[in-house]
Amino acid sequence: MRTKIVSGLAAAVDGIADGSTVLIGGFGLAGQPLSLIDALLEQGASGLVVVSNNAGNADFGIARLLAAGRVRTVICSFPRQSDSYVFDELYRAGKVELEVVPQGTLAERIRAGGAGIGGFFTPTGYGTLLAEGKETREIDGRGYVFEKPIRGDVALIGAYRGDRLGNLVYRKTSRNFNPMMATAATLTIASVREIAEVGELDPEAVVTPGIHVDRVVAA
Amino acid sequence: MRTKIVSGLAAAVDGIADGSTVLIGGFGLAGQPLSLIDALLEQGASGLVVVSNNAGNADFGIARLLAAGRVRTVICSFPRQSDSYVFDELYRAGKVELEVVPQGTLAERIRAGGAGIGGFFTPTGYGTLLAEGKETREIDGRGYVFEKPIRGDVALIGAYRGDRLGNLVYRKTSRNFNPMMATAATLTIASVREIAEVGELDPEAVVTPGIHVDRVVAA
């Protein structure tokens, strides 16, 4: 019987290559797949490009990957937080590159990556530093900035429940970036708090259909 | 107490102006808001631009609006059906204009209209008749066509259940174009089969949050 459920975190992150672009779900801690990030650290891949809303908190999650020197570039909307000292130090030391993207543009670029859209015009950021060097266009009298899709080699997803077909549901605001990231990577790995039986998840309420998910691990 | 629920179909379609662009949900009959369309016919607005997947079936729904001469232009993906004789005759007689849009592009253009996106590049239709006269661009070696957002003055939505705040859920494949259309109109009017109490709809499973809906009518 077909199953995307893998046993154990090591199996979940198996095969992630050095230099991969890794999309990591979560907004702050909500929906951040901490156990998968720890497993990725264990697995050893380095030279990573991490795409996430933040650049790590305190000494866990993305901050651990950063502290271990595994991350070459961070693409995020908000690196600076009260407890982002790991990122801050690396950044000031020139040891990690940063691309700052407005939060809604980040979400939309990832969605575009998963949806086969080649790029789009957004009014967000028009006339600001973050639009410098980017194509702009006036459409119906309003200024827009051209933004390109973002895709990952891998996505690490923090979900609530998932079944063996890969169907996922999230819980409250931990949904955040996870559904788009699940669609935009070559290998999508989801950690779930509970495994559901096939048919248990309401087909009207599945947020990420199984087609977008390659591996599911209970963690 | 605030409520978006209106009593009766006449109140639901009140104020729709001649010349309006009307987004009409549904794919074939599933999710097509037949009672709202009938009410619009009764209300009398003419010179309408109708945006919908199809151009009417037999003698009901959009076909009734067409037969009554209320529609100036149809923007749709698939006008020709076994029972689209009303549209077919008007079209051949030069009495209605037609813009044919690939189905996925139609869905994405309406989504863009509701999401404040100024336009996007899609690979769909590249190198075909439907891309003639449109801007194209090669991105990472693939050809794309530039497509613009679609917005409506009015959206007529066929939902399953809705509450007084305007939250909506759909049923099975009757969801189709309805959620995007609900976001892309100045005035969004939803017909629902059942009114739900506030709090009855699972916040995780609401497909159209109430912010997108102006009027709800049980019909």
Next chain:
Amino acid sequence: MSLDRDALAARIADDIPYGAYVNLGIGAPTLVADHLDPAREVTLHTENGLLGMGPAATGDDIDDDLINAGKQPVTEHPGAAYFSQADSFAMMRGGHLDICVLGAYQVSVRGDLANWHTGAADAIPAVGGAMDLAIGAKSVWVMMDLTTKDGASKLVESCSYPLTGVACVSRVYTGRAVFEVGAGGVRVLDTLGSTLDELRALTGLELS
């Protein structure tokens, strides 16, 4: 020798790998569903907003809210999911489907597809999801007769009908033979008992 439509559908079903996500176009391709071995756990997508589509609905199972892209009543399998058409076509356009099987008027040797418009001056254009399906799946297969009723080859050097998609088809299943098409031109994958000379005569193409 040649396969009839049902045998051809069975052959296509047999070529679909275990666990694939598949969209079957309106018309003959829907026959493929009847031949899919359930043990192979193929998941069917219908672009009007359902992944995990089951067989056609009959009798009391008919539900007006549950239809396929051809607007026929269908059923859902356990583990199904519903979504909007924006999400459904994002799934298609984003390359998440493994295989799409489509009918065609013509396919060119480099994989151009013509299946939405005859080009007739009085035809009412109607594209539906055809152009999205043509360019969306990882592999696009065509199921068609090799020739028209008049004997003209539908596998052609260059399509005379308006295109649905450019260089998008990788494989063409006909009752007379199975072909590979694409940047490298056309190649016969399976003669289905025909001789190459017979196929050359039917198509007017240099075949090997």
Next chain:
Amino acid sequence: MSLDRDALAARIADDIPYGAYVNLGIGAPTLVADHLDPAREVTLHTENGLLGMGPAATGDDIDDDLINAGKQPVTEHPGAAYFSQADSFAMMRGGHLDICVLGAYQVSVRGDLANWHTGAADAIPAVGGAMDLAIGAKSVWVMMDLTTKDGASKLVESCSYPLTGVACVSRVYTGRAVFEVGAGGVRVLDTLGSTLDELRALTGLELS
């Protein structure tokens, strides 16, 4: 005379119309929520994916999965809805929110907003949702002190800090006065007891 931060929040709350959909930015603007009359049925949006946000969560109500854009635990009201950040920012960018109340470093007389970056050479840039909020809502209101601690006006002819959005703010609430800004320049809406001359002295602007 001037309003303290809490009184200013109350004043803003009082200006929000019945039934409005509102996003309150991180920092001082969140105080506005405490002053909203429930009878006015204002619906709060938090851009991390919730419409129908309730008050801050305390004690047993704290749920790590339910936070606001400032990552503080909050609650949900009956009739709430959760959605992805793509949908949440589509809601914002698409102009569906009625009002967004934001803090600011500077606002120009034509409504330019600077609230994300001090421009300091060693600052780590971090924009979050600021640029989306700046251009998304139907009306963008700023809640800020009129002057910095050093006495420099934050309402300026032209922003010296990097912009968050161009010509996007329509109203500026400060403890000293309420201003309208935009294409027509700046206008005092409510002096809150200050004299025009006092406000001119504080801002260095031609005010009327």
